[in-house]
Amino acid sequence: MTDKKLRKTKQSVNRALLESRILRSAEIVFASKGFSGASMERIAELAKISKQNLIYYFPNKDLLYKRVLKEILDIWIEKLSFLEHQEDSPEVVIANYVREKMQISRLYPNGSKVFAHEIISGAPVLKEYLISHLKPQFDRDVELVKSWINKGLIEEIDPQHLFFTIWAATQTYADFSVQMEVLLGKGPLSDEDFKRAELAVTDLVVRAIGAKKII
Structure with a gap:
Protein backbone atom coordinates (compact mmCIF):
# COMPACT_ATOMS: atom_id res chain seq x y z
CA MET A 1 0.00 0.00 0.00
CA THR A 2 1.37 3.43 -0.97
CA ASP A 3 1.89 6.26 1.52
CA LYS A 4 -0.96 8.14 -0.11
CA LYS A 5 -3.35 5.22 0.35
CA LEU A 6 -2.18 4.76 3.94
CA ARG A 7 -2.86 8.42 4.70
CA LYS A 8 -6.29 8.18 3.08
CA THR A 9 -7.11 5.05 5.09
CA LYS A 10 -5.99 6.68 8.32
CA GLN A 11 -8.06 9.77 7.56
CA SER A 12 -11.12 7.60 6.89
CA VAL A 13 -10.65 5.75 10.18
CA ASN A 14 -10.19 8.99 12.12
CA ARG A 15 -13.26 10.50 10.49
CA ALA A 16 -15.36 7.43 11.36
CA LEU A 17 -14.16 7.53 14.98
CA LEU A 18 -14.94 11.23 15.29
CA GLU A 19 -18.39 10.82 13.74
CA SER A 20 -19.09 8.00 16.17
CA ARG A 21 -18.05 10.20 19.11
CA ILE A 22 -20.28 12.99 17.85
CA LEU A 23 -23.24 10.65 17.45
CA ARG A 24 -22.79 9.17 20.94
CA SER A 25 -22.63 12.68 22.38
CA ALA A 26 -25.70 13.75 20.40
CA GLU A 27 -27.61 10.72 21.68
CA ILE A 28 -26.91 11.77 25.27
CA VAL A 29 -28.01 15.36 24.70
CA PHE A 30 -31.11 14.51 22.65
CA ALA A 31 -32.09 11.82 25.19
CA SER A 32 -31.81 14.18 28.15
CA LYS A 33 -32.99 17.45 26.59
CA GLY A 34 -35.19 16.39 23.68
CA PHE A 35 -34.79 17.90 20.22
CA SER A 36 -35.96 21.41 21.16
CA GLY A 37 -33.81 21.58 24.29
CA ALA A 38 -30.65 20.23 22.68
CA SER A 39 -27.99 22.59 21.40
CA MET A 40 -25.11 22.12 19.00
CA GLU A 41 -22.89 23.88 21.54
CA ARG A 42 -23.62 21.27 24.21
CA ILE A 43 -23.14 18.38 21.78
CA ALA A 44 -19.78 19.81 20.66
CA GLU A 45 -18.74 20.30 24.27
CA LEU A 46 -19.60 16.72 25.16
CA ALA A 47 -17.79 15.41 22.07
CA LYS A 48 -14.76 17.55 23.04
CA ILE A 49 -14.60 19.36 19.71
CA SER A 50 -15.29 22.92 18.62
CA LYS A 51 -18.75 23.89 17.38
CA GLN A 52 -17.15 24.79 14.05
CA ASN A 53 -15.73 21.28 13.74
CA LEU A 54 -19.11 19.80 14.61
CA ILE A 55 -20.82 21.92 11.94
CA TYR A 56 -18.26 20.72 9.40
CA TYR A 57 -19.54 17.16 9.90
CA PHE A 58 -23.18 18.00 10.64
CA PRO A 59 -24.20 21.46 9.36
CA ASN A 60 -27.28 21.75 11.57
CA LYS A 61 -29.18 20.13 14.41
CA ASP A 62 -31.88 18.71 12.14
CA LEU A 63 -29.38 16.66 10.14
CA LEU A 64 -27.65 15.40 13.28
CA TYR A 65 -30.97 14.39 14.84
Missing part, protein backbone atom coordinates in the same frame (compact mmCIF):
# COMPACT_ATOMS: atom_id res chain seq x y z
CA LYS A 66 -31.99 12.50 11.70
CA ARG A 67 -28.64 10.71 11.62
CA VAL A 68 -28.97 9.63 15.26
CA LEU A 69 -32.46 8.27 14.63
CA LYS A 70 -31.53 6.45 11.43
CA GLU A 71 -28.42 4.94 12.99
CA ILE A 72 -30.27 3.37 15.91
CA LEU A 73 -32.97 2.04 13.58
CA ASP A 74 -30.34 0.66 11.18
CA ILE A 75 -28.60 -1.10 14.07
CA TRP A 76 -31.95 -2.55 15.08
CA ILE A 77 -32.73 -3.76 11.56
CA GLU A 78 -29.24 -5.18 11.02
CA LYS A 79 -29.22 -7.22 14.21
CA LEU A 80 -32.82 -8.28 14.63
CA SER A 81 -33.98 -10.08 11.53
CA PHE A 82 -35.63 -13.35 12.42
CA LEU A 83 -34.84 -14.56 8.92
CA GLU A 84 -31.11 -14.66 9.62
CA HIS A 85 -31.76 -17.68 11.84
CA GLN A 86 -34.73 -19.23 10.07
CA GLU A 87 -33.05 -22.66 9.92
CA ASP A 88 -33.06 -22.80 13.72
CA SER A 89 -35.90 -23.94 15.95
CA PRO A 90 -38.37 -21.29 17.19
CA GLU A 91 -36.97 -21.32 20.71
CA VAL A 92 -33.40 -20.73 19.46
CA VAL A 93 -34.54 -17.94 17.14
CA ILE A 94 -36.48 -16.31 19.99
CA ALA A 95 -33.49 -16.56 22.32
CA ASN A 96 -31.18 -14.99 19.72
CA TYR A 97 -33.70 -12.25 19.01
CA VAL A 98 -34.19 -11.32 22.66
CA ARG A 99 -30.42 -11.42 23.25
CA GLU A 100 -29.71 -9.03 20.38
CA LYS A 101 -32.52 -6.69 21.38
CA MET A 102 -31.30 -6.62 24.98
CA GLN A 103 -27.77 -5.91 23.74
CA ILE A 104 -29.02 -2.87 21.86
CA SER A 105 -30.74 -1.61 25.01
CA ARG A 106 -27.52 -2.13 26.96
CA LEU A 107 -25.10 -0.64 24.40
CA TYR A 108 -27.27 2.15 22.99
CA PRO A 109 -29.54 3.26 25.85
CA ASN A 110 -29.54 6.91 24.85
CA GLY A 111 -30.19 6.11 21.20
CA SER A 112 -33.14 4.02 22.33
CA LYS A 113 -34.48 6.94 24.38
CA VAL A 114 -34.18 9.32 21.42
CA PHE A 115 -36.02 6.78 19.26
CA ALA A 116 -38.75 6.46 21.92
CA HIS A 117 -39.19 10.25 22.09
CA GLU A 118 -39.51 10.38 18.31
CA ILE A 119 -42.18 7.65 18.25
CA ILE A 120 -44.12 9.19 21.14
CA SER A 121 -44.14 12.46 19.19
CA GLY A 122 -45.75 10.75 16.20
CA ALA A 123 -42.51 9.97 14.32
CA PRO A 124 -42.50 13.26 12.35
CA VAL A 125 -38.92 12.68 11.17
CA LEU A 126 -38.72 8.90 11.09
CA LYS A 127 -42.13 7.79 9.81
CA GLU A 128 -41.21 7.39 6.14
CA TYR A 129 -37.98 5.63 7.10
CA LEU A 130 -39.96 3.22 9.29
CA ILE A 131 -42.23 2.44 6.35
CA SER A 132 -39.43 1.95 3.84
CA HIS A 133 -36.87 0.16 6.03
CA LEU A 134 -38.46 -1.45 9.11
CA LYS A 135 -41.82 -2.57 7.77
CA PRO A 136 -40.51 -4.87 4.98
CA GLN A 137 -38.40 -6.78 7.50
CA PHE A 138 -41.25 -6.82 9.99
CA ASP A 139 -43.60 -8.32 7.39
CA ARG A 140 -41.05 -11.03 6.51
CA ASP A 141 -40.54 -11.94 10.14
CA VAL A 142 -44.29 -12.09 10.75
CA GLU A 143 -44.56 -14.58 7.87
CA LEU A 144 -41.87 -16.74 9.45
CA VAL A 145 -43.78 -16.88 12.74
CA LYS A 146 -46.94 -17.78 10.81
CA SER A 147 -45.03 -20.66 9.21
CA TRP A 148 -44.09 -21.95 12.67
CA ILE A 149 -47.77 -21.88 13.62
CA ASN A 150 -48.80 -23.71 10.42
CA LYS A 151 -46.18 -26.40 11.08
CA GLY A 152 -47.40 -26.87 14.64
CA LEU A 153 -44.08 -25.76 16.11
CA ILE A 154 -45.67 -23.13 18.35
CA GLU A 155 -49.11 -22.25 19.67
CA GLU A 156 -51.42 -20.01 17.68
CA ILE A 157 -50.47 -16.47 18.58
CA ASP A 158 -50.76 -13.07 16.92
CA PRO A 159 -47.30 -12.72 15.28
CA GLN A 160 -47.42 -8.94 15.03
CA HIS A 161 -48.21 -8.48 18.69
CA LEU A 162 -45.59 -11.07 19.59
CA PHE A 163 -43.00 -8.66 18.18
CA PHE A 164 -44.56 -5.65 19.87
CA THR A 165 -44.41 -7.49 23.19
CA ILE A 166 -40.75 -8.45 22.77
CA TRP A 167 -39.83 -4.90 21.78
CA ALA A 168 -41.64 -3.44 24.78
CA ALA A 169 -40.12 -5.96 27.17
CA THR A 170 -36.55 -5.35 25.99
CA GLN A 171 -36.56 -1.63 25.23
CA THR A 172 -37.88 -0.85 28.69
CA TYR A 173 -34.43 -1.71 30.09
CA ALA A 174 -33.08 1.30 28.18
CA ASP A 175 -36.02 3.70 28.13
CA PHE A 176 -37.09 3.20 31.77
CA SER A 177 -33.80 2.09 33.32
CA VAL A 178 -34.05 4.70 36.08
CA GLN A 179 -37.34 3.19 37.27
CA MET A 180 -35.72 -0.23 37.45
CA GLU A 181 -32.68 1.12 39.26
CA VAL A 182 -34.96 2.67 41.89
CA LEU A 183 -37.04 -0.47 42.34
CA LEU A 184 -33.98 -2.72 42.46
CA GLY A 185 -32.30 -0.36 44.91
CA LYS A 186 -29.08 0.01 42.96
CA GLY A 187 -27.13 2.20 40.56
CA PRO A 188 -26.89 1.76 36.79
CA LEU A 189 -27.96 -1.68 35.55
CA SER A 190 -25.00 -4.04 35.28
CA ASP A 191 -24.16 -6.67 32.67
CA GLU A 192 -25.48 -9.24 35.14
CA ASP A 193 -28.79 -7.36 35.40
CA PHE A 194 -29.15 -7.41 31.61
CA LYS A 195 -28.33 -11.12 31.49
CA ARG A 196 -30.93 -11.82 34.16
CA ALA A 197 -33.47 -9.77 32.20
CA GLU A 198 -32.59 -11.55 28.96
CA LEU A 199 -33.18 -14.96 30.52
CA ALA A 200 -36.46 -13.85 32.11
CA VAL A 201 -37.87 -12.31 28.92
CA THR A 202 -36.77 -15.28 26.80
CA ASP A 203 -38.40 -17.71 29.22
CA LEU A 204 -41.66 -15.74 29.27
CA VAL A 205 -41.89 -15.53 25.48
CA VAL A 206 -40.93 -19.17 24.88
CA ARG A 207 -43.54 -20.29 27.42
CA ALA A 208 -46.17 -18.02 25.84
CA ILE A 209 -45.73 -19.50 22.36
CA GLY A 210 -45.58 -23.07 23.63
CA ALA A 211 -42.09 -23.78 22.26
CA LYS A 212 -39.54 -25.91 24.06
CA LYS A 213 -37.96 -24.33 27.10
CA ILE A 214 -34.23 -23.82 26.54
CA ILE A 215 -33.16 -22.09 29.75
